Amino acid sequence: MEREEIKSSRRKFLKSAAILTGATIGYSWLKGSTFLLHGAEPEDKAVPWYGIVIDIEKCIGCGSCAASCKQENDVPKEPFFFRNWVEMYTVKNDGSVEIQSPNGGIDGFKQTVPDDEIFKAFFVPKMCNHCAKSPCEQVCPVGATYLSPEGVVLIDEKYCLGCRYCIQACPYGCRFIHPVKKVANKCTLCYHRLKKGLDPACMEVCPTGARMYGNLRDKNSKIVLFLKEHTTQVLRANLNTGSKLHYNELRSEVR
Amino acid sequence: MKFYIPPQLKRLFVAFAIFISLFLVVRHFLRPATFGQYGHYRGASLEENAALPAHYAGQSACFDCHQDIEDMKKLDKHSSIHCETCHGPGLKHIESSDAKDIVKPAGREFCAKCHQTNAARNLKVVFQRNLAGHNTDKNCTECHNPHKPWKEKK
Numbered sequence: 001m002e003r004e005e006i007k008s009s010r011r012k013f014l015k016s017a018a019i020l021t022g023a024t025i026g027y028s029w030l031k032g033s034t035f036l037l038h039g040a041e042p043e044d045k046a047v048p049w050y051g052i053v054i055d056i057e058k059c060i061g062c063g064s065c066a067a068s069c070k071q072e073n074d075v076p077k078e079p080f081f082f083r084n085w086v087e088m089y090t091v092k093n094d095g096s097v098e099i100q101s102p103n104g105g106i107d108g109f110k111q112t113v114p115d116d117e118i119f120k121a122f123f124v125p126k127m128c129n130h131c132a133k134s135p136c137e138q139v140c141p142v143g144a145t146y147l148s149p150e151g152v153v154l155i156d157e158k159y160c161l162g163c164r165y166c167i168q169a170c171p172y173g174c175r176f177i178h179p180v181k182k183v184a185n186k187c188t189l190c191y192h193r194l195k196k197g198l199d200p201a202c203m204e205v206c207p208t209g210a211r212m213y214g215n216l217r218d219k220n221s222k223i224v225l226f227l228k229e230h231t232t233q234v235l236r237a238n239l240n241t242g243s244k245l246h247y248n249e250l251r252s253e254v255r
Numbered sequence: 256m257k258f259y260i261p262p263q264l265k266r267l268f269v270a271f272a273i274f275i276s277l278f279l280v281v282r283h284f285l286r287p288a289t290f291g292q293y294g295h296y297r298g299a300s301l302e303e304n305a306a307l308p309a310h311y312a313g314q315s316a317c318f319d320c321h322q323d324i325e326d327m328k329k330l331d332k333h334s335s336i337h338c339e340t341c342h343g344p345g346l347k348h349i350e351s352s353d354a355k356d357i358v359k360p361a362g363r364e365f366c367a368k369c370h371q372t373n374a375a376r377n378l379k380v381v382f383q384r385n386l387a388g389h390n391t392d393k394n395c396t397e398c399h400n401p402h403k404p405w406k407e408k409k
Binding site: 057058060061062063064068071072073088089090107108109110111113115118120121122123143144145146147148149154155156157158159188190191192193195196198199201204205206207208209 | 287290293294295296297300301303304305306307308309310311313314335336337339340343344364367368369371373374375376377380381
């Protein structure tokens, strides 16, 4: 009799354990698979979901974007920390690559390699990729950095501890400690301007229209049409950050 | 079948319940009011970020007063360049109408930022000159009007 009781309770235990394990795995698989494929787009379709396009062919390396960004967002010019900056890549005939970014490009570029040694050269403007699955947001221990409903990665300056964990986590090197405020700082896609109906400062001043931003949800927006017609790439796609900064004509030398 | 709970576990459950409720009470007082409103962050921070002051006005605001420049600029190559690309942030100038509050760039170095020959610049996008061999004793604006650079000044 006693033996029978033990047997039945063991069977019950195994059964419930199996159901629990199965349900957990099933739930995580269902939740995980959509998460991996699409990123965490919010449901509300009325809210825009911002993406950015940078056309490398059009960038002439004037540094207006980097200079205007600092002025718009009250980041001191020195020390040289940047919300956005420009890099000049020079590929030489022997295959070596020289990457320069003197003062982030604010004071302009000078080509130091003689013309007959250059195989090809180009500028790459860099800024926050506003990832849909941003590593910086995931590592923040207090929830001071977050993805806004518009798909912009923002910082809560009052809540940030200044622990620098996000600076290490960002694979694009887009974060720094603000030299005055002593908390993390980064590109906000000029969230305060977007909310006032203005364009981000870097897009406002770009003389060649190399930068573009827009609502990825609106399938007739300029940016979506551009993405349709061009072969664009994101930086470090292998890291699956869900980057929303798309580069047109991105060369393989770019890191 | 009777579910048997050992007495030492009962005491442990009580201790757990006390700790968890203590944690919840402390959390209630330390958590900011809007935390978790939209997600794992302070909801009020969205408005705080949106309320930051702007410094760049946008080109249409400039043309409200400088109609003559708009007419001049739209005829030539610099038509696609917005005012604040060269003149810097303009909101302060719009509020004060003071010439001191706006930048008037000058010097060959400034034009060189875009127009100095550089293998990295696309010739189809921007006109380039090697400024080291182009009227080195003169300032660019002595010959070129920056608002319509292709029409030489008399």
